Amino acid sequence: LLANLGRPAALERVVRVREAVTGATGEWGSARFNAEKAEIERLLQQGKLPAAYEKAQSLLQRSMEVGETAYAGSAYGIAMAQNLLGQVLQKGGHAKTAQGCLEEARQQFLSLAEAGDEDAERMANVTLARKGDCLLILGQSEAAASVYQEAISLAEKQNNIRQAAAARNQLATVLLMQRKYGAALKTYKEVNQAFLSLDEPRSMAVVWHQIGRV
Numbered sequence: 001l002l003a004n005l006g007r008p009a010a011l012e013r014v015v016r017v018r019e020a021v022t023g024a025t026g027e028w029g030s031a032r033f034n035a036e037k038a039e040i041e042r043l044l045q046q047g048k049l050p051a052a053y054e055k056a057q058s059l060l061q062r063s064m065e066v067g068e069t070a071y072a073g074s075a076y077g078i079a080m081a082q083n084l085l086g087q088v089l090q091k092g093g094h095a096k097t098a099q100g101c102l103e104e105a106r107q108q109f110l111s112l113a114e115a116g117d118e119d120a121e122r123m124a125n126v127t128l129a130r131k132g133d134c135l136l137i138l139g140q141s142e143a144a145a146s147v148y149q150e151a152i153s154l155a156e157k158q159n160n161i162r163q164a165a166a167a168r169n170q171l172a173t174v175l176l177m178q179r180k181y182g183a184a185l186k187t188y189k190e191v192n193q194a195f196l197s198l199d200e201p202r203s204m205a206v207v208w209h210q211i212g213r214v
Contacts, residue, residue, distance in 0.1 A: 029071045056085040079108035095134040145174045165194035
């Protein structure tokens with residue numbers, strides 16, 4: 001939140017406090033994991049990809065060393081660490097390698113979802129859509145479109161309007177790239193209706209800008 005509000009000094013103080021706390025406890029658990037995860041997300045947001053990559057690798061290695069039964073949520077943590085490493089790799093221009101991490105994370109999330117973890121079910125679909133992003137970066141637009149369509153279908157089954165809208169927005173972008181202007185326009189309008197129902201004017205403004213490109 002502090003990063004979003006443009007308050008880097010306050011953010012740095014929070015980070016120092018977090019590091020002091022996690023360093024003092026030393027024990028690995030959900031609090032330590034979440035602190036490390038937040039730090040990686042901050043580095044990603046700031047575009048500090050080498051540092052984010054190093055910490056994402058370390059987080060995954062540590063999570064796997066601890067194992068799936070070390071504490072409540074440790075199995076979910078391993079899947080999330082895989083997902084984070086995939087995000088960092090994608091941002092760093094290694095989309096093909098990122099795909100492997102994201103698929104591994106997705107399979108782990110799916111396994112947890114089968115055991116009744118609803119958040120893992122949501123994250124399985126998030127990682128699926130991110131795989132679509134990797135395919136798009138690699139120039140495989142047809143494969144990306146297929147993945148986005150699957151992500152839309154799954155999100156709708158989960159009654160997750162926002163997730164479905166996000167995947168549909170990516171699908172519209174693929175259709176625009178393929179010069180399927182009519183289909184792209186129709187899909188963007190569907191996305192706008194979804195954001196309208198969610199009362200997200202800023203998201204709607206972004207979609208209207210994209211519609212202007214069609």
